[in-house]
Amino acid sequence: MTRPDRPADGWTYCDVRPQSRPALPPDLNPRRASLIHVTRAKWVNGTVLHYWLEPSAPSAQHQAVRDAFGTWEDLGIGLRFVEVDDADRAEVRIAFDQGAGSWSYVGKDVLGIPQHEATMNFGWDLTTPWGAVTALHEIGHTLGFPHEHQNPNAGIVWDEQRVLQEFTGPPNSWTEDQVRHNILRKLSPEQVEGSAWDPESVMHYPFDPGLIVSPEQYGRDGIPAPDGLSGDDREWVLRWYPGLEPDLPTLEPGRSxxxxxxxxxxxxxxxxxxxxxxxxxxxxxxxxxxxxxxxxxxxxxxxxxxxxxxxxxxxxxxxxxxxxxxxxxxxxxxxxxxxxxxxxxxxx
CATH class of the missing domain: 2.60.120.1050 (Jelly Rolls)
Structure with missing residues:
Protein backbone atom coordinates (compact mmCIF):
# COMPACT_ATOMS: atom_id res chain seq x y z
CA MET A 1 0.00 0.00 0.00
CA THR A 2 1.26 3.51 -0.78
CA ARG A 3 2.17 5.62 2.26
CA PRO A 4 -0.31 8.54 2.33
CA ASP A 5 0.96 12.07 1.86
CA ARG A 6 -0.18 14.76 4.23
CA PRO A 7 -3.20 16.60 2.74
CA ALA A 8 -2.64 20.30 2.12
CA ASP A 9 -5.22 21.26 4.72
CA GLY A 10 -4.04 18.74 7.35
CA TRP A 11 -4.93 15.25 8.51
CA THR A 12 -8.52 14.25 9.27
CA TYR A 13 -8.74 11.69 12.06
CA CYS A 14 -10.92 8.94 13.49
CA ASP A 15 -13.14 9.97 16.40
CA VAL A 16 -13.46 6.56 18.07
CA ARG A 17 -16.61 6.01 20.12
CA PRO A 18 -16.16 5.63 23.90
CA GLN A 19 -15.67 2.01 24.90
CA SER A 20 -17.99 0.39 27.43
CA ARG A 21 -16.45 -0.90 30.63
CA PRO A 22 -17.90 -3.77 32.67
CA ALA A 23 -19.00 -3.02 36.21
CA LEU A 24 -16.58 -5.14 38.23
CA PRO A 25 -16.42 -5.50 42.03
CA PRO A 26 -14.07 -2.82 43.42
CA ASP A 27 -12.06 -5.38 45.41
CA LEU A 28 -11.47 -7.67 42.41
CA ASN A 29 -7.92 -8.97 41.98
CA PRO A 30 -6.19 -6.31 39.77
CA ARG A 31 -4.68 -8.90 37.42
CA ARG A 32 -8.08 -10.54 37.02
CA ALA A 33 -9.73 -7.17 36.31
CA SER A 34 -7.05 -6.30 33.77
CA LEU A 35 -7.53 -9.54 31.81
CA ILE A 36 -11.30 -9.00 31.76
CA HIS A 37 -10.94 -5.42 30.47
CA VAL A 38 -8.44 -6.41 27.76
CA THR A 39 -10.38 -9.44 26.52
CA ARG A 40 -14.00 -8.40 26.85
CA ALA A 41 -14.08 -6.25 23.70
CA LYS A 42 -12.70 -9.06 21.54
CA TRP A 43 -14.92 -11.44 19.59
CA VAL A 44 -14.99 -15.17 20.14
CA ASN A 45 -12.66 -16.55 17.50
CA GLY A 46 -14.59 -18.29 14.74
CA THR A 47 -17.34 -15.66 14.68
CA VAL A 48 -18.75 -14.57 11.31
CA LEU A 49 -19.29 -10.81 11.29
CA HIS A 50 -21.94 -9.64 8.86
CA TYR A 51 -21.53 -6.11 7.54
CA TRP A 52 -23.97 -3.85 5.71
CA LEU A 53 -22.98 -0.92 3.51
CA GLU A 54 -25.28 2.08 3.25
CA PRO A 55 -26.59 1.63 -0.31
CA SER A 56 -26.66 5.32 -1.26
CA ALA A 57 -22.85 5.60 -1.14
CA PRO A 58 -20.89 5.34 -4.42
CA SER A 59 -19.82 1.87 -5.47
CA ALA A 60 -16.12 2.82 -5.29
CA GLN A 61 -16.52 3.57 -1.57
CA HIS A 62 -18.23 0.20 -1.06
CA GLN A 63 -15.39 -1.57 -2.83
CA ALA A 64 -12.76 0.16 -0.70
CA VAL A 65 -14.46 -1.19 2.44
CA ARG A 66 -14.68 -4.69 0.96
CA ASP A 67 -11.00 -4.53 0.11
CA ALA A 68 -10.13 -3.49 3.67
CA PHE A 69 -12.12 -6.36 5.17
CA GLY A 70 -10.34 -8.65 2.71
CA THR A 71 -6.91 -7.39 3.82
CA TRP A 72 -7.63 -8.31 7.44
CA GLU A 73 -9.22 -11.67 6.55
CA ASP A 74 -6.42 -12.63 4.13
CA LEU A 75 -4.01 -12.75 7.07
CA GLY A 76 -5.58 -16.12 7.88
CA ILE A 77 -7.46 -14.98 10.98
CA GLY A 78 -10.25 -17.08 12.48
CA LEU A 79 -12.92 -14.42 11.91
CA ARG A 80 -14.88 -14.16 8.68
CA PHE A 81 -16.59 -11.11 7.17
CA VAL A 82 -19.75 -11.53 5.11
CA GLU A 83 -21.55 -8.68 3.37
CA VAL A 84 -25.34 -8.66 3.64
CA ASP A 85 -27.92 -6.43 1.96
CA ASP A 86 -30.21 -6.12 4.99
CA ALA A 87 -29.11 -3.94 7.93
CA ASP A 88 -31.21 -6.05 10.28
CA ARG A 89 -28.92 -9.04 9.61
CA ALA A 90 -25.70 -7.13 10.21
CA GLU A 91 -23.67 -6.77 13.39
CA VAL A 92 -21.59 -4.08 11.61
CA ARG A 93 -23.54 -1.33 9.88
CA ILE A 94 -21.48 1.12 7.85
CA ALA A 95 -22.57 4.64 6.90
CA PHE A 96 -20.84 7.16 4.63
CA ASP A 97 -21.97 10.48 6.13
CA GLN A 98 -19.40 12.98 4.83
CA GLY A 99 -20.32 15.50 7.50
CA ALA A 100 -19.78 13.20 10.48
CA GLY A 101 -16.09 12.27 10.25
CA SER A 102 -14.79 8.72 10.43
CA TRP A 103 -15.43 6.62 13.53
CA SER A 104 -16.31 3.19 14.87
CA TYR A 105 -17.43 1.51 18.04
CA VAL A 106 -14.88 -0.88 19.56
CA GLY A 107 -15.25 -4.66 19.32
CA LYS A 108 -18.36 -6.27 20.76
CA ASP A 109 -19.77 -2.87 21.73
CA VAL A 110 -21.40 -2.92 18.28
CA LEU A 111 -23.85 -5.52 19.62
CA GLY A 112 -25.35 -2.94 21.97
CA ILE A 113 -26.07 -0.35 19.27
CA PRO A 114 -29.72 -0.13 18.15
CA GLN A 115 -30.29 -1.98 14.89
CA HIS A 116 -31.33 1.16 13.00
CA GLU A 117 -28.06 2.95 13.84
CA ALA A 118 -24.64 2.73 12.21
CA THR A 119 -21.75 1.17 14.12
CA MET A 120 -19.12 2.71 11.80
CA ASN A 121 -18.94 5.77 9.58
CA PHE A 122 -16.59 6.97 6.87
CA GLY A 123 -16.49 10.73 6.49
CA TRP A 124 -14.06 11.10 3.57
CA ASP A 125 -13.04 9.49 0.28
CA LEU A 126 -11.75 5.94 0.77
CA THR A 127 -10.24 5.62 -2.71
CA THR A 128 -7.15 7.67 -1.74
CA PRO A 129 -4.13 6.18 0.10
CA TRP A 130 -5.28 7.88 3.34
CA GLY A 131 -8.82 6.62 2.75
CA ALA A 132 -7.56 3.04 2.38
CA VAL A 133 -5.66 3.33 5.67
CA THR A 134 -8.77 4.79 7.31
CA ALA A 135 -10.86 1.80 6.23
CA LEU A 136 -8.32 -0.62 7.76
CA HIS A 137 -8.18 1.53 10.91
CA GLU A 138 -11.94 1.60 11.53
CA ILE A 139 -12.24 -2.16 10.96
CA GLY A 140 -9.39 -2.57 13.45
CA HIS A 141 -11.58 -0.84 16.05
CA THR A 142 -14.43 -3.21 15.25
CA LEU A 143 -12.04 -6.11 15.87
CA GLY A 144 -11.46 -4.70 19.36
CA PHE A 145 -8.23 -2.72 18.97
CA PRO A 146 -7.78 0.79 20.48
CA HIS A 147 -5.69 3.72 19.27
CA GLU A 148 -2.01 2.81 19.38
CA HIS A 149 -0.79 6.36 20.08
CA GLN A 150 -2.72 6.16 23.39
CA ASN A 151 -0.76 3.09 24.45
CA PRO A 152 0.62 3.91 27.92
CA ASN A 153 3.85 2.13 26.95
CA ALA A 154 4.51 4.72 24.24
CA GLY A 155 5.81 7.30 26.69
CA ILE A 156 4.58 10.17 24.52
CA VAL A 157 4.67 13.57 26.20
CA TRP A 158 2.43 16.00 24.35
CA ASP A 159 2.59 19.74 23.97
CA GLU A 160 -1.01 19.89 25.15
CA GLN A 161 -1.70 23.49 24.16
CA ARG A 162 -0.42 22.96 20.62
CA VAL A 163 -2.40 19.71 20.32
CA LEU A 164 -5.58 21.42 21.52
CA GLN A 165 -5.01 24.33 19.15
CA GLU A 166 -4.31 21.98 16.21
CA PHE A 167 -7.33 19.72 16.60
CA THR A 168 -9.99 22.18 17.75
CA GLY A 169 -9.32 24.00 14.47
CA PRO A 170 -10.01 22.78 10.92
CA PRO A 171 -10.10 20.29 9.33
CA ASN A 172 -11.15 18.25 12.43
CA SER A 173 -12.78 21.06 14.48
CA TRP A 174 -13.13 18.85 17.53
CA THR A 175 -14.20 19.91 20.99
CA GLU A 176 -11.59 19.83 23.73
CA ASP A 177 -13.24 16.68 25.10
CA GLN A 178 -12.83 14.96 21.72
CA VAL A 179 -9.15 15.93 21.56
CA ARG A 180 -8.53 14.57 25.04
CA HIS A 181 -10.50 11.40 24.35
CA ASN A 182 -8.79 10.59 21.04
CA ILE A 183 -5.24 11.88 21.61
CA LEU A 184 -4.18 13.19 25.00
CA ARG A 185 -5.85 10.52 27.13
CA LYS A 186 -3.64 7.55 27.93
CA LEU A 187 -5.24 4.13 27.99
CA SER A 188 -4.99 2.56 31.42
CA PRO A 189 -2.49 -0.31 31.64
CA GLU A 190 -5.40 -2.72 32.15
CA GLN A 191 -6.78 -1.82 28.70
CA VAL A 192 -3.72 -2.91 26.70
CA GLU A 193 -2.05 -6.24 26.13
CA GLY A 194 1.30 -5.13 27.52
CA SER A 195 2.67 -4.57 24.03
CA ALA A 196 5.49 -2.19 23.20
CA TRP A 197 4.57 0.95 21.31
CA ASP A 198 4.22 0.49 17.55
CA PRO A 199 4.29 3.89 15.79
CA GLU A 200 3.84 2.10 12.44
CA SER A 201 0.54 0.48 13.46
CA VAL A 202 -2.52 1.12 11.31
CA MET A 203 -4.20 2.01 14.63
CA HIS A 204 -1.78 4.96 15.07
CA TYR A 205 -2.51 8.49 13.89
CA PRO A 206 0.10 10.43 11.90
CA PHE A 207 1.25 13.61 13.63
CA ASP A 208 2.84 16.77 12.29
CA PRO A 209 6.12 18.05 13.79
CA GLY A 210 5.85 20.19 16.91
CA LEU A 211 3.05 18.36 18.71
CA ILE A 212 5.19 15.90 20.70
CA VAL A 213 7.68 16.99 23.36
CA SER A 214 9.15 13.52 23.91
CA PRO A 215 10.48 11.29 22.35
CA GLU A 216 12.33 14.25 20.84
CA GLN A 217 12.76 12.76 17.37
CA TYR A 218 8.98 12.53 16.89
CA GLY A 219 8.51 16.09 18.04
CA ARG A 220 11.12 17.20 15.54
CA ASP A 221 10.12 15.01 12.59
CA GLY A 222 6.52 14.09 13.37
CA ILE A 223 5.10 10.61 12.81
CA PRO A 224 4.21 9.60 9.24
CA ALA A 225 0.96 7.96 8.27
CA PRO A 226 0.98 4.16 8.27
CA ASP A 227 1.11 2.49 4.87
CA GLY A 228 -1.06 -0.46 5.88
CA LEU A 229 -0.93 -3.17 8.53
CA SER A 230 2.37 -3.24 10.42
CA GLY A 231 4.18 -6.40 11.43
CA ASP A 232 2.89 -5.98 14.99
CA ASP A 233 -0.67 -5.48 13.69
CA ARG A 234 -0.42 -8.84 11.94
CA GLU A 235 1.07 -10.52 14.99
CA TRP A 236 -1.53 -9.20 17.42
CA VAL A 237 -4.60 -9.92 15.31
CA LEU A 238 -3.41 -13.50 14.77
CA ARG A 239 -2.75 -13.85 18.49
CA TRP A 240 -6.36 -12.94 19.26
CA TYR A 241 -7.90 -14.60 16.20
CA PRO A 242 -5.65 -17.47 15.05
CA GLY A 243 -6.65 -19.60 12.08
CA LEU A 244 -9.19 -22.27 13.00
CA GLU A 245 -8.34 -25.95 13.31
CA PRO A 246 -10.18 -28.00 10.65
CA ASP A 247 -10.97 -30.90 13.01
CA LEU A 248 -12.37 -30.19 16.46
CA PRO A 249 -12.69 -32.53 19.44
CA THR A 250 -16.18 -33.71 20.29
CA LEU A 251 -18.04 -32.68 23.43
CA GLU A 252 -20.03 -35.74 24.50
CA PRO A 253 -23.03 -35.49 26.86
CA GLY A 254 -22.14 -36.22 30.48
CA ARG A 255 -18.38 -36.02 30.01
CA SER A 256 -16.40 -32.96 31.12
Missing amino acids: VPLELAPAGQADLVVRPTATREYRVGTFGDADTLLVLFEEVDGEPVFLAGDDDSGTDRNALVTVRLRAGRSYVVRVRLYWAWAAGTTAVMLW
Whole structure:
Protein backbone atom coordinates (compact mmCIF):
# COMPACT_ATOMS: atom_id res chain seq x y z
CA MET A 1 0.00 0.00 0.00
CA THR A 2 1.26 3.51 -0.78
CA ARG A 3 2.17 5.62 2.26
CA PRO A 4 -0.31 8.54 2.33
CA ASP A 5 0.96 12.07 1.86
CA ARG A 6 -0.18 14.76 4.23
CA PRO A 7 -3.20 16.60 2.74
CA ALA A 8 -2.64 20.30 2.12
CA ASP A 9 -5.22 21.26 4.72
CA GLY A 10 -4.04 18.74 7.35
CA TRP A 11 -4.93 15.25 8.51
CA THR A 12 -8.52 14.25 9.27
CA TYR A 13 -8.74 11.69 12.06
CA CYS A 14 -10.92 8.94 13.49
CA ASP A 15 -13.14 9.97 16.40
CA VAL A 16 -13.46 6.56 18.07
CA ARG A 17 -16.61 6.01 20.12
CA PRO A 18 -16.16 5.63 23.90
CA GLN A 19 -15.67 2.01 24.90
CA SER A 20 -17.99 0.39 27.43
CA ARG A 21 -16.45 -0.90 30.63
CA PRO A 22 -17.90 -3.77 32.67
CA ALA A 23 -19.00 -3.02 36.21
CA LEU A 24 -16.58 -5.14 38.23
CA PRO A 25 -16.42 -5.50 42.03
CA PRO A 26 -14.07 -2.82 43.42
CA ASP A 27 -12.06 -5.38 45.41
CA LEU A 28 -11.47 -7.67 42.41
CA ASN A 29 -7.92 -8.97 41.98
CA PRO A 30 -6.19 -6.31 39.77
CA ARG A 31 -4.68 -8.90 37.42
CA ARG A 32 -8.08 -10.54 37.02
CA ALA A 33 -9.73 -7.17 36.31
CA SER A 34 -7.05 -6.30 33.77
CA LEU A 35 -7.53 -9.54 31.81
CA ILE A 36 -11.30 -9.00 31.76
CA HIS A 37 -10.94 -5.42 30.47
CA VAL A 38 -8.44 -6.41 27.76
CA THR A 39 -10.38 -9.44 26.52
CA ARG A 40 -14.00 -8.40 26.85
CA ALA A 41 -14.08 -6.25 23.70
CA LYS A 42 -12.70 -9.06 21.54
CA TRP A 43 -14.92 -11.44 19.59
CA VAL A 44 -14.99 -15.17 20.14
CA ASN A 45 -12.66 -16.55 17.50
CA GLY A 46 -14.59 -18.29 14.74
CA THR A 47 -17.34 -15.66 14.68
CA VAL A 48 -18.75 -14.57 11.31
CA LEU A 49 -19.29 -10.81 11.29
CA HIS A 50 -21.94 -9.64 8.86
CA TYR A 51 -21.53 -6.11 7.54
CA TRP A 52 -23.97 -3.85 5.71
CA LEU A 53 -22.98 -0.92 3.51
CA GLU A 54 -25.28 2.08 3.25
CA PRO A 55 -26.59 1.63 -0.31
CA SER A 56 -26.66 5.32 -1.26
CA ALA A 57 -22.85 5.60 -1.14
CA PRO A 58 -20.89 5.34 -4.42
CA SER A 59 -19.82 1.87 -5.47
CA ALA A 60 -16.12 2.82 -5.29
CA GLN A 61 -16.52 3.57 -1.57
CA HIS A 62 -18.23 0.20 -1.06
CA GLN A 63 -15.39 -1.57 -2.83
CA ALA A 64 -12.76 0.16 -0.70
CA VAL A 65 -14.46 -1.19 2.44
CA ARG A 66 -14.68 -4.69 0.96
CA ASP A 67 -11.00 -4.53 0.11
CA ALA A 68 -10.13 -3.49 3.67
CA PHE A 69 -12.12 -6.36 5.17
CA GLY A 70 -10.34 -8.65 2.71
CA THR A 71 -6.91 -7.39 3.82
CA TRP A 72 -7.63 -8.31 7.44
CA GLU A 73 -9.22 -11.67 6.55
CA ASP A 74 -6.42 -12.63 4.13
CA LEU A 75 -4.01 -12.75 7.07
CA GLY A 76 -5.58 -16.12 7.88
CA ILE A 77 -7.46 -14.98 10.98
CA GLY A 78 -10.25 -17.08 12.48
CA LEU A 79 -12.92 -14.42 11.91
CA ARG A 80 -14.88 -14.16 8.68
CA PHE A 81 -16.59 -11.11 7.17
CA VAL A 82 -19.75 -11.53 5.11
CA GLU A 83 -21.55 -8.68 3.37
CA VAL A 84 -25.34 -8.66 3.64
CA ASP A 85 -27.92 -6.43 1.96
CA ASP A 86 -30.21 -6.12 4.99
CA ALA A 87 -29.11 -3.94 7.93
CA ASP A 88 -31.21 -6.05 10.28
CA ARG A 89 -28.92 -9.04 9.61
CA ALA A 90 -25.70 -7.13 10.21
CA GLU A 91 -23.67 -6.77 13.39
CA VAL A 92 -21.59 -4.08 11.61
CA ARG A 93 -23.54 -1.33 9.88
CA ILE A 94 -21.48 1.12 7.85
CA ALA A 95 -22.57 4.64 6.90
CA PHE A 96 -20.84 7.16 4.63
CA ASP A 97 -21.97 10.48 6.13
CA GLN A 98 -19.40 12.98 4.83
CA GLY A 99 -20.32 15.50 7.50
CA ALA A 100 -19.78 13.20 10.48
CA GLY A 101 -16.09 12.27 10.25
CA SER A 102 -14.79 8.72 10.43
CA TRP A 103 -15.43 6.62 13.53
CA SER A 104 -16.31 3.19 14.87
CA TYR A 105 -17.43 1.51 18.04
CA VAL A 106 -14.88 -0.88 19.56
CA GLY A 107 -15.25 -4.66 19.32
CA LYS A 108 -18.36 -6.27 20.76
CA ASP A 109 -19.77 -2.87 21.73
CA VAL A 110 -21.40 -2.92 18.28
CA LEU A 111 -23.85 -5.52 19.62
CA GLY A 112 -25.35 -2.94 21.97
CA ILE A 113 -26.07 -0.35 19.27
CA PRO A 114 -29.72 -0.13 18.15
CA GLN A 115 -30.29 -1.98 14.89
CA HIS A 116 -31.33 1.16 13.00
CA GLU A 117 -28.06 2.95 13.84
CA ALA A 118 -24.64 2.73 12.21
CA THR A 119 -21.75 1.17 14.12
CA MET A 120 -19.12 2.71 11.80
CA ASN A 121 -18.94 5.77 9.58
CA PHE A 122 -16.59 6.97 6.87
CA GLY A 123 -16.49 10.73 6.49
CA TRP A 124 -14.06 11.10 3.57
CA ASP A 125 -13.04 9.49 0.28
CA LEU A 126 -11.75 5.94 0.77
CA THR A 127 -10.24 5.62 -2.71
CA THR A 128 -7.15 7.67 -1.74
CA PRO A 129 -4.13 6.18 0.10
CA TRP A 130 -5.28 7.88 3.34
CA GLY A 131 -8.82 6.62 2.75
CA ALA A 132 -7.56 3.04 2.38
CA VAL A 133 -5.66 3.33 5.67
CA THR A 134 -8.77 4.79 7.31
CA ALA A 135 -10.86 1.80 6.23
CA LEU A 136 -8.32 -0.62 7.76
CA HIS A 137 -8.18 1.53 10.91
CA GLU A 138 -11.94 1.60 11.53
CA ILE A 139 -12.24 -2.16 10.96
CA GLY A 140 -9.39 -2.57 13.45
CA HIS A 141 -11.58 -0.84 16.05
CA THR A 142 -14.43 -3.21 15.25
CA LEU A 143 -12.04 -6.11 15.87
CA GLY A 144 -11.46 -4.70 19.36
CA PHE A 145 -8.23 -2.72 18.97
CA PRO A 146 -7.78 0.79 20.48
CA HIS A 147 -5.69 3.72 19.27
CA GLU A 148 -2.01 2.81 19.38
CA HIS A 149 -0.79 6.36 20.08
CA GLN A 150 -2.72 6.16 23.39
CA ASN A 151 -0.76 3.09 24.45
CA PRO A 152 0.62 3.91 27.92
CA ASN A 153 3.85 2.13 26.95
CA ALA A 154 4.51 4.72 24.24
CA GLY A 155 5.81 7.30 26.69
CA ILE A 156 4.58 10.17 24.52
CA VAL A 157 4.67 13.57 26.20
CA TRP A 158 2.43 16.00 24.35
CA ASP A 159 2.59 19.74 23.97
CA GLU A 160 -1.01 19.89 25.15
CA GLN A 161 -1.70 23.49 24.16
CA ARG A 162 -0.42 22.96 20.62
CA VAL A 163 -2.40 19.71 20.32
CA LEU A 164 -5.58 21.42 21.52
CA GLN A 165 -5.01 24.33 19.15
CA GLU A 166 -4.31 21.98 16.21
CA PHE A 167 -7.33 19.72 16.60
CA THR A 168 -9.99 22.18 17.75
CA GLY A 169 -9.32 24.00 14.47
CA PRO A 170 -10.01 22.78 10.92
CA PRO A 171 -10.10 20.29 9.33
CA ASN A 172 -11.15 18.25 12.43
CA SER A 173 -12.78 21.06 14.48
CA TRP A 174 -13.13 18.85 17.53
CA THR A 175 -14.20 19.91 20.99
CA GLU A 176 -11.59 19.83 23.73
CA ASP A 177 -13.24 16.68 25.10
CA GLN A 178 -12.83 14.96 21.72
CA VAL A 179 -9.15 15.93 21.56
CA ARG A 180 -8.53 14.57 25.04
CA HIS A 181 -10.50 11.40 24.35
CA ASN A 182 -8.79 10.59 21.04
CA ILE A 183 -5.24 11.88 21.61
CA LEU A 184 -4.18 13.19 25.00
CA ARG A 185 -5.85 10.52 27.13
CA LYS A 186 -3.64 7.55 27.93
CA LEU A 187 -5.24 4.13 27.99
CA SER A 188 -4.99 2.56 31.42
CA PRO A 189 -2.49 -0.31 31.64
CA GLU A 190 -5.40 -2.72 32.15
CA GLN A 191 -6.78 -1.82 28.70
CA VAL A 192 -3.72 -2.91 26.70
CA GLU A 193 -2.05 -6.24 26.13
CA GLY A 194 1.30 -5.13 27.52
CA SER A 195 2.67 -4.57 24.03
CA ALA A 196 5.49 -2.19 23.20
CA TRP A 197 4.57 0.95 21.31
CA ASP A 198 4.22 0.49 17.55
CA PRO A 199 4.29 3.89 15.79
CA GLU A 200 3.84 2.10 12.44
CA SER A 201 0.54 0.48 13.46
CA VAL A 202 -2.52 1.12 11.31
CA MET A 203 -4.20 2.01 14.63
CA HIS A 204 -1.78 4.96 15.07
CA TYR A 205 -2.51 8.49 13.89
CA PRO A 206 0.10 10.43 11.90
CA PHE A 207 1.25 13.61 13.63
CA ASP A 208 2.84 16.77 12.29
CA PRO A 209 6.12 18.05 13.79
CA GLY A 210 5.85 20.19 16.91
CA LEU A 211 3.05 18.36 18.71
CA ILE A 212 5.19 15.90 20.70
CA VAL A 213 7.68 16.99 23.36
CA SER A 214 9.15 13.52 23.91
CA PRO A 215 10.48 11.29 22.35
CA GLU A 216 12.33 14.25 20.84
CA GLN A 217 12.76 12.76 17.37
CA TYR A 218 8.98 12.53 16.89
CA GLY A 219 8.51 16.09 18.04
CA ARG A 220 11.12 17.20 15.54
CA ASP A 221 10.12 15.01 12.59
CA GLY A 222 6.52 14.09 13.37
CA ILE A 223 5.10 10.61 12.81
CA PRO A 224 4.21 9.60 9.24
CA ALA A 225 0.96 7.96 8.27
CA PRO A 226 0.98 4.16 8.27
CA ASP A 227 1.11 2.49 4.87
CA GLY A 228 -1.06 -0.46 5.88
CA LEU A 229 -0.93 -3.17 8.53
CA SER A 230 2.37 -3.24 10.42
CA GLY A 231 4.18 -6.40 11.43
CA ASP A 232 2.89 -5.98 14.99
CA ASP A 233 -0.67 -5.48 13.69
CA ARG A 234 -0.42 -8.84 11.94
CA GLU A 235 1.07 -10.52 14.99
CA TRP A 236 -1.53 -9.20 17.42
CA VAL A 237 -4.60 -9.92 15.31
CA LEU A 238 -3.41 -13.50 14.77
CA ARG A 239 -2.75 -13.85 18.49
CA TRP A 240 -6.36 -12.94 19.26
CA TYR A 241 -7.90 -14.60 16.20
CA PRO A 242 -5.65 -17.47 15.05
CA GLY A 243 -6.65 -19.60 12.08
CA LEU A 244 -9.19 -22.27 13.00
CA GLU A 245 -8.34 -25.95 13.31
CA PRO A 246 -10.18 -28.00 10.65
CA ASP A 247 -10.97 -30.90 13.01
CA LEU A 248 -12.37 -30.19 16.46
CA PRO A 249 -12.69 -32.53 19.44
CA THR A 250 -16.18 -33.71 20.29
CA LEU A 251 -18.04 -32.68 23.43
CA GLU A 252 -20.03 -35.74 24.50
CA PRO A 253 -23.03 -35.49 26.86
CA GLY A 254 -22.14 -36.22 30.48
CA ARG A 255 -18.38 -36.02 30.01
CA SER A 256 -16.40 -32.96 31.12
CA VAL A 257 -13.45 -31.76 29.05
CA PRO A 258 -10.56 -30.01 30.86
CA LEU A 259 -9.49 -26.71 29.33
CA GLU A 260 -5.74 -26.15 29.30
CA LEU A 261 -5.89 -22.47 28.37
CA ALA A 262 -3.72 -19.43 28.96
CA PRO A 263 -5.46 -16.06 29.53
CA ALA A 264 -7.27 -14.97 26.33
CA GLY A 265 -6.97 -18.52 24.99
CA GLN A 266 -9.93 -20.30 23.44
CA ALA A 267 -11.21 -23.86 23.23
CA ASP A 268 -13.46 -25.06 20.39
CA LEU A 269 -15.49 -28.27 20.53
CA VAL A 270 -18.10 -29.81 18.23
CA VAL A 271 -21.44 -31.18 19.43
CA ARG A 272 -23.43 -33.69 17.37
CA PRO A 273 -26.46 -34.67 19.44
CA THR A 274 -28.10 -38.06 18.89
CA ALA A 275 -31.31 -36.99 20.62
CA THR A 276 -33.46 -33.88 20.20
CA ARG A 277 -33.97 -32.33 23.62
CA GLU A 278 -33.01 -29.48 25.90
CA TYR A 279 -29.32 -29.44 26.81
CA ARG A 280 -27.13 -27.44 29.14
CA VAL A 281 -23.60 -26.38 28.33
CA GLY A 282 -21.50 -24.93 31.11
CA THR A 283 -18.04 -24.30 32.48
CA PHE A 284 -16.70 -25.44 35.85
CA GLY A 285 -13.85 -24.16 38.00
CA ASP A 286 -12.48 -20.89 39.36
CA ALA A 287 -12.25 -18.94 36.14
CA ASP A 288 -13.78 -16.10 34.11
CA THR A 289 -15.01 -17.27 30.72
CA LEU A 290 -17.12 -16.34 27.75
CA LEU A 291 -19.07 -19.35 26.45
CA VAL A 292 -20.82 -19.20 23.07
CA LEU A 293 -22.80 -21.86 21.23
CA PHE A 294 -23.20 -21.78 17.44
CA GLU A 295 -25.17 -24.00 15.05
CA GLU A 296 -23.53 -24.86 11.73
CA VAL A 297 -26.00 -23.85 9.01
CA ASP A 298 -24.91 -24.17 5.37
CA GLY A 299 -21.28 -24.00 6.42
CA GLU A 300 -21.69 -20.85 8.53
CA PRO A 301 -21.83 -20.67 12.35
CA VAL A 302 -25.09 -19.11 13.53
CA PHE A 303 -25.21 -17.77 17.08
CA LEU A 304 -27.62 -19.65 19.36
CA ALA A 305 -26.70 -18.71 22.93
CA GLY A 306 -23.91 -17.30 25.03
CA ASP A 307 -22.97 -16.38 28.59
CA ASP A 308 -20.20 -14.29 30.13
CA ASP A 309 -19.37 -14.97 33.79
CA SER A 310 -16.38 -12.63 34.07
CA GLY A 311 -15.93 -10.86 37.40
CA THR A 312 -18.60 -12.95 39.13
CA ASP A 313 -18.60 -15.96 41.47
CA ARG A 314 -20.55 -18.18 39.07
CA ASN A 315 -19.77 -20.19 35.95
CA ALA A 316 -21.00 -19.65 32.40
CA LEU A 317 -24.11 -21.66 31.53
CA VAL A 318 -26.51 -21.81 28.58
CA THR A 319 -29.65 -23.88 28.18
CA VAL A 320 -30.81 -24.57 24.64
CA ARG A 321 -32.75 -27.11 22.59
CA LEU A 322 -30.49 -29.05 20.23
CA ARG A 323 -31.67 -31.28 17.41
CA ALA A 324 -30.42 -34.72 16.54
CA GLY A 325 -28.43 -34.94 13.32
CA ARG A 326 -27.33 -31.30 13.38
CA SER A 327 -23.88 -29.93 14.14
CA TYR A 328 -23.03 -27.33 16.78
CA VAL A 329 -19.82 -25.68 17.98
CA VAL A 330 -19.05 -24.64 21.55
CA ARG A 331 -16.40 -21.91 21.89
CA VAL A 332 -14.98 -20.95 25.29
CA ARG A 333 -12.72 -17.90 25.62
CA LEU A 334 -10.81 -17.72 28.93
CA TYR A 335 -10.31 -14.34 30.57
CA TRP A 336 -8.63 -15.53 33.77
CA ALA A 337 -8.22 -18.63 35.98
CA TRP A 338 -6.76 -19.17 39.42
CA ALA A 339 -4.47 -21.87 38.03
CA ALA A 340 -3.88 -23.70 34.75
CA GLY A 341 -5.96 -26.82 34.26
CA THR A 342 -8.64 -25.81 36.77
CA THR A 343 -11.39 -25.09 34.21
CA ALA A 344 -13.60 -27.57 32.35
CA VAL A 345 -16.60 -27.48 30.02
CA MET A 346 -19.45 -29.99 30.02
CA LEU A 347 -22.61 -30.84 28.06
CA TRP A 348 -25.50 -32.56 29.81
